[in-house]
Amino acid sequence: MDLTGLILVAITLVAIVTAVVEVVKKTFKIPARFLPITSIVIGILIALIVWPLSTYELYYMIVGGLIAGLAASGTFDALKAVGKKEGELK
Structure with a gap:
């Protein structure tokens, strides 16, 4: 398993997963x-949806x-913590 490719897959999916989780959380x-x-x-479901479009194997996408x-x-927790700290300064 090439870790560079795995990290690239994960980084690509992070923004999508964050957005979908936020929508699901609000809904x-x-x-x-x-x-x-x-x-x-x-994250796993989105990776499975994207899997047919990629050249990686299934387990690779699941781990990604x-x-x-x-x-x-x-990322969500970090942004929430930053938001709280900014609110404390006001």
């Missing part, structure tokens, strides 16, 4: 404690989706 009122698992599941879901979850 279905998902509690914050379930957002990381939701992000991982959505998993990494993208974890990264999207961390």
